Amino acid sequence: MYSYSEFDEAFVRSRVAQFSQQVERRLEGALTEEEFRPLRLMNGLYLQLHAYMLRVAIPYGTLNPRQMRQLAMIAETWDKGYGHFTTRQNIQFNWPKLPDVPAILSALADVEMHAIQTSGNCVRNVTSDHFAGAAADELEDPRPYAELLRQWSTDHPEFQFLPRKFKIAITGSPNDRAVTRAHDIGLRMVKNDKGVTGFEVLVGGGLGRTPMVGMVVREFLPIEDLLPYVEAVLSVYNTLGRRDNKYKARIKITLHETGKDEITRLIEARFAELRPLFGGHDQALLADIRAAFAPPAFRNAPVDAYDAFYKADPVFRAWADTNLAEHRNAQYAIVTVSMKAHGKTPGDATGEQMRVLADLAEQFGHDELRISHEQNVILPHVHKSDLPKIHAILSQHGLATANVGLISDIIACPGMDYCALATARAIPVAEQIALRFDELKLEHEIGPLKIKISGCINACGHHHVGHIGILGLDRAGVENYQITLGGDGTETAVIGERAGPGFAYDEIVPAIERIVQAYLEHRDGPAETFLQAYRRLGLAPFKAALYPAEGAKDAA
Amino acid sequence: MARFTPKVVTANALVEGDVVYLTADNRWSRRHQEAEYLDDEAHAQLRLLYAMGQGKIVVGAYLADAKPGPNGPEPAHFREVFRTRGPSNYFLGKQAELI
Numbered sequence: 001m002y003s004y005s006e007f008d009e010a011f012v013r014s015r016v017a018q019f020s021q022q023v024e025r026r027l028e029g030a031l032t033e034e035e036f037r038p039l040r041l042m043n044g045l046y047l048q049l050h051a052y053m054l055r056v057a058i059p060y061g062t063l064n065p066r067q068m069r070q071l072a073m074i075a076e077t078w079d080k081g082y083g084h085f086t087t088r089q090n091i092q093f094n095w096p097k098l099p100d101v102p103a104i105l106s107a108l109a110d111v112e113m114h115a116i117q118t119s120g121n122c123v124r125n126v127t128s129d130h131f132a133g134a135a136a137d138e139l140e141d142p143r144p145y146a147e148l149l150r151q152w153s154t155d156h157p158e159f160q161f162l163p164r165k166f167k168i169a170i171t172g173s174p175n176d177r178a179v180t181r182a183h184d185i186g187l188r189m190v191k192n193d194k195g196v197t198g199f200e201v202l203v204g205g206g207l208g209r210t211p212m213v214g215m216v217v218r219e220f221l222p223i224e225d226l227l228p229y230v231e232a233v234l235s236v237y238n239t240l241g242r243r244d245n246k247y248k249a250r251i252k253i254t255l256h257e258t259g260k261d262e263i264t265r266l267i268e269a270r271f272a273e274l275r276p277l278f279g280g281h282d283q284a285l286l287a288d289i290r291a292a293f294a295p296p297a298f299r300n301a302p303v304d305a306y307d308a309f310y311k312a313d314p315v316f317r318a319w320a321d322t323n324l325a326e327h328r329n330a331q332y333a334i335v336t337v338s339m340k341a342h343g344k345t346p347g348d349a350t351g352e353q354m355r356v357l358a359d360l361a362e363q364f365g366h367d368e369l370r371i372s373h374e375q376n377v378i379l380p381h382v383h384k385s386d387l388p389k390i391h392a393i394l395s396q397h398g399l400a401t402a403n404v405g406l407i408s409d410i411i412a413c414p415g416m417d418y419c420a421l422a423t424a425r426a427i428p429v430a431e432q433i434a435l436r437f438d439e440l441k442l443e444h445e446i447g448p449l450k451i452k453i454s455g456c457i458n459a460c461g462h463h464h465v466g467h468i469g470i471l472g473l474d475r476a477g478v479e480n481y482q483i484t485l486g487g488d489g490t491e492t493a494v495i496g497e498r499a500g501p502g503f504a505y506d507e508i509v510p511a512i513e514r515i516v517q518a519y520l521e522h523r524d525g526p527a528e529t530f531l532q533a534y535r536r537l538g539l540a541p542f543k544a545a546l547y548p549a550e551g552a553k554d555a556a
Numbered sequence: 557m558a559r560f561t562p563k564v565v566t567a568n569a570l571v572e573g574d575v576v577y578l579t580a581d582n583r584w585s586r587r588h589q590e591a592e593y594l595d596d597e598a599h600a601q602l603r604l605l606y607a608m609g610q611g612k613i614v615v616g617a618y619l620a621d622a623k624p625g626p627n628g629p630e631p632a633h634f635r636e637v638f639r640t641r642g643p644s645n646y647f648l649g650k651q652a653e654l655i
Contacts, residue, residue: 417643
């Protein structure tokens with residue numbers, strides 16, 4: 001894993017020192033809120049509904065045990081004992097008090113972490129495949145490139161005041177687990193016809209009020225051109241992006257207003273200017289970074305114990321079937337620890353749970369942890385012989401829920417339980433859906449189904465790319481939930497289709513149940529997933545199930 | 557002309573971030589029911605101006621819709637109801653702190 005250089009360390013420490021003084025001046029009254037607000041946002045400190053919120057970056061979702069323990073310590077010392085993992089692979093603390101924030105930032109710096117560029121119109125935390133460096137289907141670990149982008153974009157003087165925020169996602173696998181098609185820039189590692197690895201570059205994806213799937217602007221970008229090319233994209237956007245209208249300021253709008261051909265031409269022209277200015281320092285740096293991401297020394301040991309346990313213990317087997325993914329080393333597995341216990345808040349971990357996960361990573365997981373955009377925690381490198389022990393320990397701490405990829409593995413943004421921008425709650429809707437399908441004992445029967453819930457149009461909960469998406473709105477002073485169907489966040493990305501009028505808070509869970517019942521009735525056998533069935537059948541049977549009264553009216 | 561919907565002045569405390577309400581005697585209370593009930597539009601604007609001058613104590617003052625209740629003003633919109641209580645996923649915030 002990458003460790004801070006002296007430069008990184010000095011930069012983060014100096015920012016902590018600056019912000020500590022800024023907080024002091026604000027508390028003394030020397031700074032007004034108007035002056036202080038941009039300073040706190042540059043350091044990830046928001047003011048939410050009930051309290052301040054500190055958003056801490058977890059670069060490309062990678063954490064070591066020491067960092068996880070420090071997050072636990074922060075949660076217990078300065079917060080209310082828990083943290084919330086987000087769809088941008090960050091962690092949010094919901095209750096810090098302003099005078100304590102400098103101490104929190106200093107504690108983060110002690111473990112090479114910070115909250116810089118987790119807000120504001122700059123390049124945000126670069127996100128990546130949470131199985132990076134471990135997945136069997138991967139061409140190459142994308143994290144060295146994510147780290148290169150992190151270093152390049154951190155405090156980049158030209159890109160601190162972009163027209164709007166800017167999100168980059170990168171994957172090294174053809175199976176896109178990083179939602180690259182819904183990012184301002186999506187980078188997918190591909191091989192060209194000569195067998196050389198490079199990037200397919202997508203631009204202009206994004207969710208929010210104008211959801212769009214990104215367009216390919218470069219089919220093959222050589223690795224050594226990564227920084228000048230990304231800089232060219234940012235540079236063109238910085239010039240053309242609209243600063244007059246916040247809702248038209250993202251690069252997806254720039255792309256649509258300018259046209260794909262013209263923007264591609266502008267990017268290539270800017271790239272031609274920038275390319276010669278990169279004299280190779282970036283490649284020297286990349287070589288150092290690559291060394292930091294060398295794979296761990298995998299153990300060579302028998303896996304019989306795992307096979308025997310798998311056959312003997314049905315609870316373990318159910319968990320193994322849903323929560324394990326294929327590792328590139330056949331003796332290993334990737335473990336997804338579900339942070340979605342039925343009836344609990346998606347993505348929340350207590351300090352105690354964080355420490356358990358840190359211990360497991362240290363004892364059994366080559367010191368690595370990942371946070372997924374789906375708000376789960378991953379142990380990417382686990383020898384199969386250790387899985388029964390890990391499962392037993394997870395069970396003792398409420399962390400062994402066997403539901404990854406199933407209907408209760410729901411993404412939910414904080415919604416109106418925390419967020420000042422929200423128009424409705426998201427968390428209790430997720431909790432109730434999970435509880436309901438657990439009660440029905442149907443979720444394994446239903447199979448893979450992604451529900452994603454956002455509490456406002458900004459779509460932090462990725463509802464547009466949920467197989468079932470739920471958007472919470474305020475309709476005439478009452479919470480109202482709109483359903484979209486058929487969304488997909490993978491390499492076959494699609495924006496979901498609006499099903500029809502929304503549902504009240506107490507109607508949304510039964511509505512979801514009707515959709516699922518319709519799927520079970522109409523599917524072409526258990527092998528056909530919800531998304532496949534939706535693609536085959538279209539909206540009609542689901543709409544009929546959602547709005548039975550209207551169907552009766554039409555028939556009359 | 558549309559009738560004025562009564563208001564209270566609300567904000568967040570600078571130091572803790574807690575939700576606070578402006579009282580008739582110029583205090584900032586954690587309790588919605590202690591807020592000054594503002595049913596006159598001109599007076600409401602004056603009270604908001606006063607609140608906006610309190611930047612060393614509170615942040616982001618605004619007027620929120622309110623309705624009369626037996627023990628003082630009550631929030632009219634669900635967002636403001638949540639702000640008087642705290643989140644619904646844990647027993648934390650005002651619901652736990654103000655008894």
